[in-house]
Amino acid sequence: MSSNSLLASLFFREDPECFRRGFWGVLFGEELQLQRQKRGLSIENAAERAGNSVEEWQAIEAGQVPESWEQLCAVGEGLGEKKIVMASLVILYAGAWEDGHGLPDQVRHRYS
Numbered sequence: 001m002s003s004n005s006l007l008a009s010l011f012f013r014e015d016p017e018c019f020r021r022g023f024w025g026v027l028f029g030e031e032l033q034l035q036r037q038k039r040g041l042s043i044e045n046a047a048e049r050a051g052n053s054v055e056e057w058q059a060i061e062a063g064q065v066p067e068s069w070e071q072l073c074a075v076g077e078g079l080g081e082k083k084i085v086m087a088s089l090v091i092l093y094a095g096a097w098e099d100g101h102g103l104p105d106q107v108r109h110r111y112s
Contacts, residue, residue, distance in 0.1 A: 020095055021095065021096055021097070022063060023095070024093050024094070024095030024096035025063035025064065025065050025093075025096040026062070026063040027093055027096070028063070028065055028089065028090075028093035028096045029060055029061040029062055029063045029064070029065075030061070031089060031092075031093070032060060032061055032075065032079065032089075033061045035079050035081065036061075036078075036079055039079065039080060041078075041079070041080075043057050043058060043061075046078040046079060047078060048078075049077055049078040049079075049080070050074045050075055050077055050078025050079075051074055051077075051078075052074065052075075052078065057078070060075060063096070065093075065096045065097060072086050072087075072090065073086065
């Protein structure tokens with residue numbers, strides 16, 4: 001068995017749904033990190049603009065997705081991004097939220 005298939009079997013055996021959400025969460029976080037860096041913002045600056053602690057911002061970039069529309073909008077404010085763009089990112093990376101149930105309500109109702 002190759003190391004890749006062994007690794008995949010370990011993840012999928014434990015909780016494939018958790019693995020899927022984690023995978024998409026990491027991609028969402030990497031996109032936010034890329035956007036922050038393109039704007040020349042430090043983690044500290046983006047976190048302050050969003051009203052988050054540095055640790056909260058780092059967790060989001062590491063794959064912990066916002067749980068509410070307000071949290072998502074705050075992240076957008078940290079990046080200087082419009083709400084529609086943030087909603088589009090949620091749709092693009094919807095797999096990070098559990099079957100749409102964890103999507104911020106305003107996004108889920110419009111796009112589910």
